[in-house]
Amino acid sequence: MANISISKDSPAPGRPKTTIERRPASAEGQGFSQKLASFSIWREKFVSAIEAYQHWVEQNEPVEGENDLRIYELIESLKSDKLKIAFMGELSRGKTELLNALFFSDYKKRLLPSSAGRTTMCPTELRYDVKTGACIKLLPIETRKTGTTIAEYKQNPVQWTTLHLLKRDSAKELEAAFLEVTKTKRVHTREAEELGLYDPSNEIANRGISIVDDMIEIPCWRHAIINYPHPLLENGLVILDTPGLNSLGSEPELTLSMLPEAHAVVFVLAADTGVTVSDMEIWNNHVSCTKKEQLRERLVVLNKIDAMWDPLRTESEVNKLINKQVESTALSLKENRKIIMPVSAKAGLTAKINDDSELLAKSGINDLELCLARKILPAKYEIIRRKVVYEVSGRVEKSQQLLKAKYNGVDNQLKKLKELGGKNLDEIQEMVSIMRREKKKYEMEIKGFEITRKVLTKQATVLFNDLNLKALDQLIRLTRKNMRESWTTAGLKKAIRLFFKTAMHPMGNVKKKSEDIKKSVDEICHKMHKEYGLPLIRVSALSLVPYVMDLKKLEGRAEVFRNSAAIIVTEQNTVISKFFVVMVSEARKIFDECSQHAQGWFQELASQVHNQLRVHKNIIDKGLESIRAIHEDIDTIGQQISSLEQEKANIAAQLGIVNGLLKKIQKPIE
Ligand SMILES: Nc1nc2c(ncn2[C@@H]2O[C@H](COP(=O)(O)OP(=O)(O)OP(=O)(O)O)[C@@H](O)[C@H]2O)c(=O)[nH]1
Numbered sequence: 001m002a003n004i005s006i007s008k009d010s011p012a013p014g015r016p017k018t019t020i021e022r023r024p025a026s027a028e029g030q031g032f033s034q035k036l037a038s039f040s041i042w043r044e045k046f047v048s049a050i051e052a053y054q055h056w057v058e059q060n061e062p063v064e065g066e067n068d069l070r071i072y073e074l075i076e077s078l079k080s081d082k083l084k085i086a087f088m089g090e091l092s093r094g095k096t097e098l099l100n101a102l103f104f105s106d107y108k109k110r111l112l113p114s115s116a117g118r119t120t121m122c123p124t125e126l127r128y129d130v131k132t133g134a135c136i137k138l139l140p141i142e143t144r145k146t147g148t149t150i151a152e153y154k155q156n157p158v159q160w161t162t163l164h165l166l167k168r169d170s171a172k173e174l175e176a177a178f179l180e181v182t183k184t185k186r187v188h189t190r191e192a193e194e195l196g197l198y199d200p201s202n203e204i205a206n207r208g209i210s211i212v213d214d215m216i217e218i219p220c221w222r223h224a225i226i227n228y229p230h231p232l233l234e235n236g237l238v239i240l241d242t243p244g245l246n247s248l249g250s251e252p253e254l255t256l257s258m259l260p261e262a263h264a265v266v267f268v269l270a271a272d273t274g275v276t277v278s279d280m281e282i283w284n285n286h287v288s289c290t291k292k293e294q295l296r297e298r299l300v301v302l303n304k305i306d307a308m309w310d311p312l313r314t315e316s317e318v319n320k321l322i323n324k325q326v327e328s329t330a331l332s333l334k335e336n337r338k339i340i341m342p343v344s345a346k347a348g349l350t351a352k353i354n355d356d357s358e359l360l361a362k363s364g365i366n367d368l369e370l371c372l373a374r375k376i377l378p379a380k381y382e383i384i385r386r387k388v389v390y391e392v393s394g395r396v397e398k399s400q401q402l403l404k405a406k407y408n409g410v411d412n413q414l415k416k417l418k419e420l421g422g423k424n425l426d427e428i429q430e431m432v433s434i435m436r437r438e439k440k441k442y443e444m445e446i447k448g449f450e451i452t453r454k455v456l457t458k459q460a461t462v463l464f465n466d467l468n469l470k471a472l473d474q475l476i477r478l479t480r481k482n483m484r485e486s487w488t489t490a491g492l493k494k495a496i497r498l499f500f501k502t503a504m505h506p507m508g509n510v511k512k513k514s515e516d517i518k519k520s521v522d523e524i525c526h527k528m529h530k531e532y533g534l535p536l537i538r539v540s541a542l543s544l545v546p547y548v549m550d551l552k553k554l555e556g557r558a559e560v561f562r563n564s565a566a567i568i569v570t571e572q573n574t575v576i577s578k579f580f581v582v583m584v585s586e587a588r589k590i591f592d593e594c595s596q597h598a599q600g601w602f603q604e605l606a607s608q609v610h611n612q613l614r615v616h617k618n619i620i621d622k623g624l625e626s627i628r629a630i631h632e633d634i635d636t637i638g639q640q641i642s643s644l645e646q647e648k649a650n651i652a653a654q655l656g657i658v659n660g661l662l663k664k665i666q667k668p669i670e
């Protein structure tokens, strides 16, 4: 599907032949790589429009540290934005082969290791971050003994073993590196127990584990990141290949954070095995329970349909049989059959390697690719639109409002000056006095606002204290103690419930306090509107609902994980404590985001009112200055008018720029 550009120094034999185009093709029938390229171009344009706005703000608006920082953060987050697809399913259903067929067939070989039995030994992320350079990063399995999550290890390069990939397009080098990821070693059962990979009393979890002389085979690595400049990965695709059931049970981070972070989950089943009990376990505990949780897509792949290609049956008979299996799979999963795609990854890969279009059509790989493009990319676009486009547009609209207020102010002054033409010096003197009084009154108003602002800031600080991480950390310590004291399923359930209930409690308080602050600001805005004709600012209420929802979702996932087979049979201490560490670090992250959101809300509120008052003060000052000048020398009236006309034209030009930027920012994806 996608192709790598050819580098001069490495004419490797396995290298793809053509170069991927970053030009968007016509929308319908676009493959996944083209749609991803279009998406990536849209994102680049969007980022440069925000950057242009940021630049404009720096030149034209007063420095509001926090708000500027927020835009800078948004730009950075968009630049490193990724589209994450996770592939899940029981051992040997063909997840890795599917990746070979979908994304890596340009190498004209089976690039990722796929073979009978357990092959993918640890969760493997395929991605590309320019800063890191081409390499494979491996986190040793021994890190499982610590209470540190994979996400935390990602911040600390020291613990990872890094294999640098030297030649850009060498399939051989990549193949060898991928093999490293699948490495295993034999350790004593005691060591495996310590790592939480073996529990002598858990018969279900020990299915398929062979012990010889008290030695047991375990993966060498806990997590692998393949950072490689493949065009799809360069365009922001991140693929998460996961091993089968046991690993999902023993690495809670997959269930609690990595999978929920994915924009789409592809659940892989095999036609030759049908839907087995362990397939259902994965589906129920890790895929279907997350239904409608986020803007997330799910697809089910019924792989290995080549097992049903029977030369003794006609094509239509075979198709009927495949359809029947799709129907029965839909029934077992209680899902719409439309999301179940019958494919043969093996045939798809073979067809792509041999340029066999007939086999390719039969394999269903192209249909799957189109389905991925049609379902996943629009959903991802919607996420960015809802989150970032709205926020940035809101910010630009505020600049627009401020400019409009400035424009109206200058226009009013201009009208006043034009009326001065027929007046005598005494009348002008009278006007100067009136304006002086107005200015004084307005300055008192601003002083009053500054005092109110200080009071409000104090109130807001109390409000932020409720969302203090220190309080949460205390709760974490208490929950850990409760769990230690009652290491039973019921005790665990109670401790988790209490944890979430207590963690969510301050959010209600904060909401109430924020309403009081909003009321005070609303009153100021109304007064300024009524007395000085300033445009009425619509103050938005603080909404913490998304964070409460996130915590509720996490609680739901924690509940499902706690109920899952890996834990229910016997309580493995290592697994439970790891589960606790991950759950807590996720909750902490949500709490922290919530606290930052509340602070941002207040700063924005205060600066919005402050900016408006300041703009109006400038207008009053300038108006007074021109009238004073005219009073001193009536002949300067023409000069004053033309200077105001010039200012009005400048503001109109600024408005034009901001309107143009807003259009660019809101431009939908083609
Ligand atoms: N007949 C047939 N075999 C397939 C197909 N896809 C994969 N296989 C075979 O199934 C076996 C397992 O494939 P993998 O891709 O390693 O499966 P996996 O789901 O990644 O397995 P783990 O990594 O162990 O979880 C390999 O021998 C593949 O060649 C297919 O479409 N048809």
Ligand SMILES: [Mg+2]
Binding pocket: 095, 096, 097, 114, 119, 120, 241, 242, 243
């Ligand atoms: Mg695999």
